[in-house]
Amino acid sequence: MSPLVNRPNGARLHRLLSSAIVSSLLLILPACSIPQLRRASPAAARPESFHGTTNLEGEATTAEDSNEFDSLENSAHMGWYEFFEDPMLAGLIDQAIVGNQELRILAQEIQIANNEVQARSGEYLxxxxxxxxxxxxxxxxxxxxxxxxxxxxxxxxxxxxxxxxxxxxxxxxxxxxDIWRKLRNAKDAACLRYLGTRDGQNYVVTRMVAEVAENYYELLALDNQLATLDTTIELQQKSLETAKAMKEQARGTELAVQRFQAEVHKNESEKLIIQQQIVEAENRINFLLGRYPQRVDRTNVEYIDLNLHALSIGVPSQLLQNRSDIRQAERELGAAGLDIKVARARFYPxxxxxxxxxxxxxxxxxxxxxxxxxxxxxxxxxxAPLINKKAIKADYRSANAKQIQVVYNYQRTVLNAFTEVINYMAKVDNYGKSIEIKKQQLASLEGSVDSATKLFQNARGEYLDVLLSQRDMMESKMILIETKQEQLAATVKAYQALGGGGTLGG
Incomplete structure (x- = not known):
């Protein structure tokens, strides 16, 4: 062919090569100035078991005992109806699910997050x-x-x-x-945060269920303390009448009468304080239920013998699935990683x-x-950005810093969950043993009160022995009730720590 024919083809090829070079520069040059990402420090290795303990009876299950961790029994899979086995408490929890203002606020947060997903979905269309x-x-x-x-x-x-x-x-x-998936990554991050808000709502449900149950059992404890004071006052009234009769018969003194009278007044005063505590406990429950102060119905049971469902804690790996706060932190971690990709895409054309x-x-x-x-x-x-990319670099570094924050928050959430399970399970076990010993102590004190009263009535014992025996018995019974309350609260907290009660369906 003649040069006259080749020249237009050569010019066209030259233009194509020039366009390719310019396009390559637009793609390559921005990537050369992207800052290096910083990494979070790795977390400590997660233990494979909770010191081998899986239930209150002390039976042990270690990682070696089971090849399938997820098949281990776990109390987190129980709804609160099954776990608490108290229709009145379950009814209060149901009312809290409907009327609690914090849950209503969170429902709107979920709606806002869902709207953000819808907005992000429209940006790449x-x-x-x-x-x-x-x-x-x-x-x-x-x-x-x-x-x-x-x-x-x-x-x-x-x-x-x-x-x-x-x-x-x-x-x-x-x-x-959306050639760099910038807009789609932003939408995916919004989706993860939306799912995270739902997990956050479930975590608030677990916390609210635990708070209602704790206050309910505290209310039962206060009722029992009030009944203990009534019983003690009745005994002391009888002793007071005995002391008066003995004084009239010249077998006793005014000192015994005054001491018994003072003890009766002291316990009557304590009753008023406990009644005030009952009012406050009832209103804490009413507040959680989103209603104005009113009497809270509760079961009349023998408090000391009240036991909740036996706890099974499984293995630490199950916490990652059962704890809503861990799932929320995990979704936030995924969203933070997508935010970095979005910020990185701003360097490209x-x-x-x-x-x-x-x-x-x-x-x-x-x-x-x-x-x-x-x-x-x-x-x-x-x-494509070429000069003065300080704002883009700053956003990229900020996204990196936020991701590191989220990593540490995830690590802390997992560590906190593991620690809570260990602490509350140990408390349930130790307080349960303490209750058995205190029961023996109370039985001995009840016997001493009976013996001292008989000796005093027969003028063979001092009034002070009766008074001190009654006081010790009452204090022992009050401490026993408080210890039982702490054990029940620890059981509720352990159930929450395992992730139980975190669904709106119970």
């Missing part, structure tokens, strides 16, 4: 707008626009009207092509398409004349 307009314009005769219009005609012999109307009906489209189609004319009767009044345009924008 084309934006289409429709509009219509009308206007009028009169340029000055001694301006460029006016001078040009004097020389123009719509058609031969027909000049443009003066002033010049303008009618427009058009549809415009703008579409940013963005490609946007703009297009429009419509009708435009100076007279409404010509507005929809086709093709005379038809207008359209199509354009593409390829934009």
């Amino acid at each position: 084309p934006f289409v707008t429709f509009g219509a307009g009308a206007g009028i314009e009169k340029p000055g005769q001694y301006t460029r626009e006016g001078a040009v219009e004097d020389q123009l005609e719509v058609r031969p012999g027909q000049a443009f009207p003066e002033p010049l109307p303008d009618f427009l009906v058009a549809t415009n489209l703008r579409w940013e092509l 963005s490609l946007a398409l703009n297009a429009g189609v419509g009708y435009r004319a100076f007279d409404a009767k010509y507005l929809f004349s086709t093709p005379e009044s038809l207008i359209y345009n199509v354009a593409g924008d390829l934009v």
